[in-house]
Amino acid sequence: MSGNKNSLITNVATVKELLVFFWRSKIWWLTPVVLALVLLSAIVVLTESSALAPFIYTLF
C-alpha cells in the first residue's frame, strides 16, 4: 500500500519533471498539443487493446 502511495508521489513528480523538461528544451509550445493528443490516446487506451506490430516496439 505504501509502495503504491510512494509510486504515485513519484509519478506526480515525474509529470512536474516532464513539464520542466519541455520548458528547458524549449518545446513548451508542445504542451497543449500533447495534452490534447494524450487525452485522445487515453480514451483509446480505455476503449481498445493494442496488438503491437513488429516495428513499433523497437522505435517507440
Add this chain to the structure above:
Amino acid sequence: MNILGISCFFHDAAAALVQDGIVTAAAEEERFSRIKHDASFPIRAIEFCLRTAKLRAEDLDWVVFYEKPFVKFDRILMSTLATHPRSFRVFRESMIKWLAEKLWVKGLIRKRVGIPQERILFSSHHLSHAASAFYCSPFSEAAILTVDGVGEWATATFGVGRDRNIELLGEIRFPHSLGMLYSVFTAFLGFEVNEGEYKVMGMAPYGTPKYADDVRKLLRLHDDGSFSLDMDYFAYHYSPDTAFNGKFEHLFGAPRDPKSHFFTESSGYPAYFGDKPANYKELCRLNQHYADIAASIQLVTEETLLAMARALHVKTGLPRLCMAGGVALNSVANGRILRETPFKELYVQPAAGDGGGAIGAALYAYHAVLGNPRNYVMEHAYLGEEHSEADIKSFLDANGIRHEYVEDDDRLIERVVDALMQGRVVGWSQGRFEWGPRALGNRSILADPRRADMKDIVNTKIKFREPYRPFAPSVLAERAEEYYDLKSPERHYPARFMLLVVPVKESKRQVVPAPTHVDGTGRLQTVFKKTNPRYHRLIETFDKATGVPVVLNTSFNLKGEPIVNTPAEAFSTFSKSGMDMLVLDHFIVEKENS
C-alpha cells in the same frame, strides 16, 4: 558500493549488479520469464542479481536506468508530429505504451525495487552502450563507436574513452539509422526484426551482392564517417507495421513470404522441410534473389561500418576501438573492422545490444558520475544463475529421471568425448549461464565438428534451423591460430564471446567442416583455461582423442525459445529434442535408445 543497472521496455530487458566496480551478476529477463527477447520490467533478473550477491534492495546505493525516457518521449512526439497525419497510428500505439508504463519508470523502479527516488539515476541510451563496452574492456584509452536501431535521438555515436571518462564527440540522429536499415531488410526478407538479423547475416554468403548499388541508393555516406538515409524509401518513421514502402519494393521486388522455407541450390534442402516441392528449381531461383539481397545489405552495412570506424580513427588517432549497440553483434562486420581498419584491437561486450545497457548504465554511474577508479575487465560472460548439485539431484530424483552421478570429472569428460566421437549430440549445462545472446560452453549443445553431416544432424534432431545458418566452433585459445586466420587470438576479446567471424585456414576447412560456413569462415569462440577450465578440459580431451582442438557449439535451446537456465529447462529441452546425452554438472542423463 552496490549499483544496479536496468534496461527494459524495448527489447532484451536485463539487470546487472556492479559491486565496487566489478560486475558480479547480470542476466536478461528472458532467461527467467522464458519469453524470448522479453522487454518487460526485469523484476526476475533484478531479484536474481540481489539473490546472487545476498543483498536486499535497501543495500543498493544506486539504481541506474539505461536511458532517458523524457528525451525519448521528445523524439517520439517530434517525429510523429513531423510526419502527421501519416503517423497517427504510431502516435496512438506509442502513447498507449508510454502512458501506461514507459513514462513512469522512476515510479515503477521505486515501487518494484523498493528504493527511494533520490537513489534512482538515468543514463542515456548510447552512453550506456559506450560505457558497457569501454568500462568492460582492458583498454585505458580507446575510440568508441556505438551503432544500433535508435536510442533517444541518437542511432550511432562516435566517442573516446579515457580512464574513467567517456566523451561522445558526435552522433547520427533518428530517422537515419544503420540498425534500422538492416532491420528493414530483415523484415523484407521475411524475418522477425530484432531476431532475424543473424539469419540475414547467415544467408548473405549464399548470394552475391548484385544489388549493392541499389542499397547504396538508400544510404549516403559522408566524408566524416556519418551517413544519411533517403527516407523516401522507408515507412518505419511513421508506420507502426510497415518498414518500407512501394518505392522500396519497386527497387527490390516483392518481400519474401515469412511462411515460406528458404533454400537455394547451394544451401541444400533439409529433411525437416518435408518433401521437395514440385517447383523446387523455380523456388531456388526465387530464393537466390533474396540471398543476393541479403549479400547486398550485408556488404553495404560492412562498408558503412568500415567508413565510420576509419573516420573515427582519423579523428582520435587511437589504436584501440570499443564497439556496442545491436549492430556490433554483426560478427562478420567486426571481423572486417579488425582486418581492414587501422585499429589494432577491438572490444565488444557479449551483450552488445540493449540488454548490455544495464551494465553500461551501472558502470557509467560508478566511474564517470561518482569518479571511482577502474578495476574490472570483462574476461568472460559467466554472470548468470547457477544451480547447485543438490538442486540438480533433487530435480532428477523428484521426477524419477534415471541418471548417473560421475564424481571424477576426467572420467565424465572422457564419457562426453566418447559420445561426441560416436556422432552423438550432447547437451552441456554447467555453472553460471552466459550473459548475452551466445552460449559459450555453460549452456551449450555440443557435437563433433569433423563430420560434414553433423550440421544437418543437429538441425534435424534439435534446432530445426534454416539450413543456411552456420554453427559455431569452440576452439582452444592457444590453438586457434592453427585453424583460424587470427593472429594472437588471446588479444581479441570479441572472439571469446563469439562475436568475430574470421576465415578458417584453407587446410583446415575439411578438418572442421560442420562449423565452417559456406564461404569458408567461422564465428569462433576462443576458450581459455583461466575463464572456463572445465570446458577447456573437455576440448583438450577431444583434441587428445582426435587431434582436433575444436567442438561444434550451439546454444542450448529449441527454436524460438530462450537459452535454458535451470536443470528442469535443460531436461525438458533434452527430452523434446533428439539430443542423445545430457550433462548437468556432474550428472549424466542418457536416452535409452541412443
